[in-house]
Amino acid sequence: MKIHPMWEAYPELQSELIQTIELIDSRIHLRNKSIEHALVDMLNTGGKLVRPAYTLLFSTFGEEHDPNRARAFAAAIEVLHMATLIHDDIIDDSPKRRGQHSIQSRYGKDIAVYAGDYLFTVSFKLIADYSNSMKQMQINTKGMEKILMGEIDQMHLRYNQKITIRNYLTQISGKTAQLFALSCYSGALESGQTERFARNCYYIGSHIGMAFQIKDDILDYTQTTDGFGKPVLEDVRQGIYSAPLIYAMHKKNAPFKELLEKKDQLTKKETQTIQQFVIHSGGLDEAKRLAEKYTDKALKRIDQLPDSSEKEMIRNLTLSLLDRTI
Amino acid sequence: MKIHPMWEAYPELQSELIQTIELIDSRIHLRNKSIEHALVDMLNTGGKLVRPAYTLLFSTFGEEHDPNRARAFAAAIEVLHMATLIHDDIIDDSPKRRGQHSIQSRYGKDIAVYAGDYLFTVSFKLIADYSNSMKQMQINTKGMEKILMGEIDQMHLRYNQKITIRNYLTQISGKTAQLFALSCYSGALESGQTERFARNCYYIGSHIGMAFQIKDDILDYTQTTDGFGKPVLEDVRQGIYSAPLIYAMHKKNAPFKELLEKKDQLTKKETQTIQQFVIHSGGLDEAKRLAEKYTDKALKRIDQLPDSSEKEMIRNLTLSLLDRTI
Numbered sequence: 001m002k003i004h005p006m007w008e009a010y011p012e013l014q015s016e017l018i019q020t021i022e023l024i025d026s027r028i029h030l031r032n033k034s035i036e037h038a039l040v041d042m043l044n045t046g047g048k049l050v051r052p053a054y055t056l057l058f059s060t061f062g063e064e065h066d067p068n069r070a071r072a073f074a075a076a077i078e079v080l081h082m083a084t085l086i087h088d089d090i091i092d093d094s095p096k097r098r099g100q101h102s103i104q105s106r107y108g109k110d111i112a113v114y115a116g117d118y119l120f121t122v123s124f125k126l127i128a129d130y131s132n133s134m135k136q137m138q139i140n141t142k143g144m145e146k147i148l149m150g151e152i153d154q155m156h157l158r159y160n161q162k163i164t165i166r167n168y169l170t171q172i173s174g175k176t177a178q179l180f181a182l183s184c185y186s187g188a189l190e191s192g193q194t195e196r197f198a199r200n201c202y203y204i205g206s207h208i209g210m211a212f213q214i215k216d217d218i219l220d221y222t223q224t225t226d227g228f229g230k231p232v233l234e235d236v237r238q239g240i241y242s243a244p245l246i247y248a249m250h251k252k253n254a255p256f257k258e259l260l261e262k263k264d265q266l267t268k269k270e271t272q273t274i275q276q277f278v279i280h281s282g283g284l285d286e287a288k289r290l291a292e293k294y295t296d297k298a299l300k301r302i303d304q305l306p307d308s309s310e311k312e313m314i315r316n317l318t319l320s321l322l323d324r325t326i
Numbered sequence: 327m328k329i330h331p332m333w334e335a336y337p338e339l340q341s342e343l344i345q346t347i348e349l350i351d352s353r354i355h356l357r358n359k360s361i362e363h364a365l366v367d368m369l370n371t372g373g374k375l376v377r378p379a380y381t382l383l384f385s386t387f388g389e390e391h392d393p394n395r396a397r398a399f400a401a402a403i404e405v406l407h408m409a410t411l412i413h414d415d416i417i418d419d420s421p422k423r424r425g426q427h428s429i430q431s432r433y434g435k436d437i438a439v440y441a442g443d444y445l446f447t448v449s450f451k452l453i454a455d456y457s458n459s460m461k462q463m464q465i466n467t468k469g470m471e472k473i474l475m476g477e478i479d480q481m482h483l484r485y486n487q488k489i490t491i492r493n494y495l496t497q498i499s500g501k502t503a504q505l506f507a508l509s510c511y512s513g514a515l516e517s518g519q520t521e522r523f524a525r526n527c528y529y530i531g532s533h534i535g536m537a538f539q540i541k542d543d544i545l546d547y548t549q550t551t552d553g554f555g556k557p558v559l560e561d562v563r564q565g566i567y568s569a570p571l572i573y574a575m576h577k578k579n580a581p582f583k584e585l586l587e588k589k590d591q592l593t594k595k596e597t598q599t600i601q602q603f604v605i606h607s608g609g610l611d612e613a614k615r616l617a618e619k620y621t622d623k624a625l626k627r628i629d630q631l632p633d634s635s636e637k638e639m640i641r642n643l644t645l646s647l648l649d650r651t652i
Binding site: 133 | 355356357358361409410413416417435436437439440441442443444446447448450451454455457458459460463464466467468470471473474475477478479481482
C-alpha cells in the first residue's frame, strides 16, 4: 500500500492514513470485480488524503479518542470525496482522474453514476457502523447533506460572465469548504470534545477548504501542462469561472469576453490567450492574496488550539497546502 | 396534496402516505428554488408509493410502533427510490418520468447527478434523525448499500443475448426486490418486532418486489402505448432484456435475434415485430406464471403474520399489484 509521498515527513500520520485506506478497501465489495478493482485502483492512486488527515489530526484533542472510530470517520470523508469526484467526472466528461482513466471513461457513465452512488452508501455505512451516538450520526449526515446542497447551488452560475468574487466564494464554500469543515469537526467530536471546541474546528476546516480550492484554481493557471489530471483550463471550457479569471474579467479592456462565449468550443490556443491575460493582468496575484487571507484566518484559529505535536502538524500542513505546486 | 388514486380504498393508509409525502417535502431545501421545485413536483406527481406503504403497514406489528418514526423510514425509502429514478433517467437519457419532463431533460445531466446525490443524503439524514438505535441505523444503511451493489451488478449483462432467466432474477433481486425487502423489514423493526419476525417480513418484501418487477416488465409488452412514462420497449433498445423477452428468445426460430443487434438503433416497427413475437410465442404467459409464483410465495408468508386489518391490506395490496394494468 503506497500513499502520496507528502506524508513521509509524518510517519505516524502516514501509518494512520494507510490504515484508513486499508479500511476503505475492505469495505468495497462488488460482485462485478472489474468495477470493484477500478474503485480500489482509484483509491490507491495518489489522492492527497488531505481531508482524512485533518480528521485524524483533529481527533487527538479530546479524552474519548478511539483510533478505530477516528479512522472510520476519516475513511467516510474520503469515500464521500471519491463519490463526488466520480460524479464530477461524469458531468465534465473527464477522461482522466489522478492520472488513470476515470471510471466513466473506462466503464461509461451508467457504471459511473452507480459507482458513485454505491460509494455514498459505503460512506454512510462507515459512519453508521462506527458512530457511538445518534447525535454523531446526525451531525455527519447533516454535514454530508450540506455538501450536496452546495454542489447543486454551484451549478447555476456556469458560463455567467457577471459572476462576482462573492458568488465564487459562496460556490466554493458550498462544496470544498464544507467537506474540509466536516473533516475537522467530525474529528474533534469523535474525540469527545465539546460542541464549542468542535465549532472552532469547523471554522478552521472551512477556512482551510477555501484556501485549498482557491489554490487549486490558481494552479490551473500556473501549470503550463498538467502531467495527469484534467487538461489545463478545462474548467473555463466547462463554464466554471474561478478567482483568477474573475479578477481578470473585471479589469478594464479584458480581451477575452468574446472568447468565453465560445464555451466548450474554445481551442487550445484561445485558452492560452486567456491564461496569459489572467497572469499578466494581475488576476492571478489577487487570487493568491485571497488564498493567503483564508490561510491566515485558519492559522489564527489554529493558534487557539491547545499545544500538541498534532497542532504543529495542522499548522504545517495548512501552510504547505498554500505553497504546493501540484 | 394529492396522491395516487389507488389509495382511496384505504383512507387511513392514504392519510399516512400523505403525511409521509409532506414530511419528504419539508426535508427538501435548496437555495436553487427551481431545482427544489422540480424535486417537489416529482414527489407530487403520481408515484404509486407502494414501497412506503409497505413500510407503514409492516410497522403495525410490534409494540413499540411510533407513527412519526415509521413515516420517516417510509419517507427515507421513497426518497432513496426517487434518487435512483433520477439517476436511472440519466443513464437512459430518458425525457420523461411520471408524465413530467425528467430532471435531466429539464436541467441537464449535471443537475440530475447532483439532485440524485442530494436525495441520497436526504434519505440517510431522515434515518439518522429518527432512528432510536445505532442498530436500526446500521440495518438501514446496510440495506441501502445492498441496493446500490445490485444496481451496479445488473449493468454488465446489457445487450447480452445469452442472458438466462436465472441472470434476470439475480438482476431484479438486486435492485427492485432489495428495496421492497428493506421497506418491509425496516417497518417491522421500527415497531420493535424481533429480528426473526422482521426476517420473515424481509422475505415477504423480496418476493413482492420480484413479482412487482416481473409485472412491470410484462406491462412493457402488453401496453401498446404508454400514456406517460417511457416509450414501449425502451428497455429492449437500452439492452435490458426482461422475462418475457428472455423466454421468447429461447424459443426455437425466434426471429428477432438479429434485430436485437441493432441495439438502440431499433426502429418503432422493429420493436413492434419483437413485441408481437414475444406475445404470440408464449413468452409473455411464461412471465406471467413467474410473477404469480413470486406472489404466491409472498402470500404464503403473509398468511403466517398475526391477524389484523393491516395483514389483510398487505394481502390485498400484494394481489392488486399482480393484477394492475399500469
